[in-house]
Amino acid sequence: MKVTVVKNVLDANNRIAEENRKLFDEHKIFVINLMSSPGAGKTSLVERTITALRDKYRIAVIEGDIQDTFDADRIARLDIPVVQINTGGACHIDGNMIRETFPSFDLGRIDLLIVENVGNLVCPAEFKVGENIKVMLLSTPEGADKPAKYPLMFQESAALLINKMDLMPYVDFDLEKARRDALALNKNLNIFEVSCKTESGLGNWMNWVTKQIDAFKK
Amino acid sequence: MKVTVVKNVLDANNRIAEENRKLFDEHKIFVINLMSSPGAGKTSLVERTITALRDKYRIAVIEGDIQDTFDADRIARLDIPVVQINTGGACHIDGNMIRETFPSFDLGRIDLLIVENVGNLVCPAEFKVGENIKVMLLSTPEGADKPAKYPLMFQESAALLINKMDLMPYVDFDLEKARRDALALNKNLNIFEVSCKTESGLGNWMNWVTKQIDAFKK
Numbered sequence: 001m002k003v004t005v006v007k008n009v010l011d012a013n014n015r016i017a018e019e020n021r022k023l024f025d026e027h028k029i030f031v032i033n034l035m036s037s038p039g040a041g042k043t044s045l046v047e048r049t050i051t052a053l054r055d056k057y058r059i060a061v062i063e064g065d066i067q068d069t070f071d072a073d074r075i076a077r078l079d080i081p082v083v084q085i086n087t088g089g090a091c092h093i094d095g096n097m098i099r100e101t102f103p104s105f106d107l108g109r110i111d112l113l114i115v116e117n118v119g120n121l122v123c124p125a126e127f128k129v130g131e132n133i134k135v136m137l138l139s140t141p142e143g144a145d146k147p148a149k150y151p152l153m154f155q156e157s158a159a160l161l162i163n164k165m166d167l168m169p170y171v172d173f174d175l176e177k178a179r180r181d182a183l184a185l186n187k188n189l190n191i192f193e194v195s196c197k198t199e200s201g202l203g204n205w206m207n208w209v210t211k212q213i214d215a216f217k218k
Numbered sequence: 219m220k221v222t223v224v225k226n227v228l229d230a231n232n233r234i235a236e237e238n239r240k241l242f243d244e245h246k247i248f249v250i251n252l253m254s255s256p257g258a259g260k261t262s263l264v265e266r267t268i269t270a271l272r273d274k275y276r277i278a279v280i281e282g283d284i285q286d287t288f289d290a291d292r293i294a295r296l297d298i299p300v301v302q303i304n305t306g307g308a309c310h311i312d313g314n315m316i317r318e319t320f321p322s323f324d325l326g327r328i329d330l331l332i333v334e335n336v337g338n339l340v341c342p343a344e345f346k347v348g349e350n351i352k353v354m355l356l357s358t359p360e361g362a363d364k365p366a367k368y369p370l371m372f373q374e375s376a377a378l379l380i381n382k383m384d385l386m387p388y389v390d391f392d393l394e395k396a397r398r399d400a401l402a403l404n405k406n407l408n409i410f411e412v413s414c415k416t417e418s419g420l421g422n423w424m425n426w427v428t429k430q431i432d433a434f435k436k
Contacts, residue, residue, distance in 0.1 A: 038255045038339050038368065039360025066340060068366050089370075091309055091340035119367075120338055121256050122284060122309035141359040141382065142257030148286050149337070150256065152307075164359065170388050172415075197390075 013127050016095030020130025027107045030213045031115065033093075033131035035153060037146075038119030040139040041163040043071045044196035046114055050078050052206045057111035057213060062101055064093040064118045071116060081105060092123035098130060112213055121146065125153040132216060133158040138182075140164045144174040147181035154182050158212075159190040161205060166195040231345050234313030238348025245325045248431045249333065251311075251349035253371060255364075256337030258357040259381040261289045262414035264332055268296050270424045275329035275431060280319055282311040282336045289334060299323060310341035316348060330431055339364065343371040350434060351376040353427075356400075358382045358391040365399035372400050376430075377408040379423060384413040 024031050036042050043063075050059050060081040063072040072084035083101040085093060093115060115131065117124040125134070136157040138146055141164060147154045154160065160182055162175070175193070182189055190208055194201035242249050254260050261281075268277055278299040281290040290302035301319040303311060311333060333349065335342040343352070354375040356364055359382060365372045372378065378400055380393070393411070400407055408426060412419035 037257065037337070037360075038364060039357075065367055067369065070363055070366065089340070089344060091338065118340065119255070120309065120340060122307070122336065122338060126307060139257075139359060141357060141385065142255075145288055146256060148288065149283055151285065167359065167385065167388055170385055 010126060013095050016099060017128035017130045020095055020098055023102070023107070024113070024130055024132075027110065028217055029107065029110050029113050030216045031113045031129075031131040032209075033115050033117060033124070033129055033134045034137070035117045035121075035124045035134060035157070036119060036137035037121050037139070037142055040119070040137040040142065041196045042116050042119070042137055043074055045137060045161065045163070046075060046116055047078065048196055048199065048202055049114065049206070049209070050075070050080055052202070053112070053210065054078075054080070056210065058109055059112045059114065060105055060110045062093075062098065062113065062115045064097070064116060066090075066118065081110070087118060091118055091120045092127050093117050093129055094127045095129050111217065121150040121153055125150075125156045133212060135159045135161070137161045137163045138178065140167050140173040140175075141171045143172070144178035144181070147178060147185055151185050154185045154189065157186070157189060159192065159205075159208065161192045161194050163194055163196055165193050165200060166198050228344060231313050234317060235346035235348045238313055238316055241320070241325070242331070242348055242350075245328065246435055247325065247328050247331050248434045249331045249347075249349040250427070251333050251335060251342070251347055251352045252355070253335045253339075253342045253352060253375070254337060254355035255339050255357070255360055258337070258355040258360065259414045260334050260337070260355055261292055263355060263379065263381070264293060264334055265296065266414055266417065266420055267332065267424070267427070268293070268298055270420070271330065271428065272296075272298070274428065276327055277330045277332065278323055278328045280311075280316065280331065280333045282315070282334060284308075284336065299328070305336060309336055309338045310345050311335050311347055312345045313347050329435065339368040339371055343368075343374045351430060353377045353379070355379045355381045356396065358385050358393075359389045361390070362392040362396040362399070365396060365403055369403050372403045372407065375404070375407060377410065377423075377426065379410045379412050381412055381414055383411050383418060384416050
């Protein structure tokens with residue numbers, strides 16, 4: 001009974017996500033659905049990515065949070081179009097929330113739209129929003145058991161950024177186990193070891209994401 | 219419309235949680251609902267608490283995870299009764315899942331039941347399970363913006379353990395801001411600065427939780 005209800009909710013969301021996707025295709029907008037635990041570094045990655053790629057692409061951002069506009073304020077400081085979704089009690093962004101933001105954007109002037117999801121390793125992986133790719137962050141203090149405990153997000157993502165590599169000397173993070181378990185769930189997963197703080201490893205991420213966007217746009 | 223659905227789900231859950239609570243009261247079982255982000259240190263805190271308090275109380279544990287039994291295996295090694303709930307897709311434990319574990323326990327032989335919830339700062343705070351108190355962990359690498367971004371969990375909790383204090387020299391964690399914002403949401407919140415790794419600060423937590431259990435049982 002319960003499973004049926006969840007399935008209907010997901011089916012209904014998939015239909016809206018497909019409509020969003022159609023609209024993004026018409027405008028040639030590449031959309032990244034960015035997911036992670038709370039505090040893993042999503043907003044820092046968005047800031048770094050904007051700084052690195054803003055000369056090449058017209059970038060816009062949707063920030064998802066239960067409440068407040070702190071993350072959107074950080075992005076707005078970079079002079080980038082940004083809309084904050086406040087989900088209220090909801091622990092994820094869904095397709096309809098994204099649709100509600102459309103009147104706030106000039107869709108004809110966006111090449112790359114980054115959707116920063118609510119910090120949560122579970123439900124964001126279940127609700128499509130119309131993205132081209134899902135990208136996830138795992139930070140080293142969270143531990144290497146996360147692929148085994150939250151498999152869907154690793155299965156659904158095209159790229160995994162292992163963030164806070166600068167903390168490796170101070171935490172018990174088994175990097176090889178994390179890589180191995182993540183690849184066992186998704187052999188096509190592109191893994192990048194980065195520190196958004198020191199900027200180490202971010203060049204590889206920028207090169208990879210640039211390739212994805214360029215392949216989509218031509 | 220959507221809000222109504224959520225409200226009904228929560229009402230239905232509250233009724234089951236109250237039934238659980240009645241049963242726990244009959245058996246004089248003090249129940250802690252333990253919540254945090256993924257990887258903040260819940261299982262480590264459960265292990266430390268068992269080791270410190272097992273001579274004083276008969277302890278049992280319920281582990282909640284999307285899948286797998288890694289955390290339950292860790293607790294079982296301490297020779298403590300433990301049941302693993304696998305929530306499937308669900309990002310939180312609810313009252314009915316707890317009820318389903320009852321046949322696996324000898325309720326007449328438990329003084330303290332610790333329920334380790336799914337790693338998630340959102341929905342676990344919304345679904346009562348029949349607990350006496352909610353307790354949450356916030357780890358320093360997650361950042362001091364978490365009270366502002368996930369207020370309900372801070373409002374609902376009786377105690378907040380700020381964990382991974384050993385990482386303070388290596389992360390940008392504004393301890394005073396975290397404390398201030400958490401107390402602004404909940405002036406009765408008992409805050410403990412701890413490291414489950416080095417064991418620093420854990421004595422204060424053990425003293426406090428002992429007082430709560432003893433006050434309940436007499």
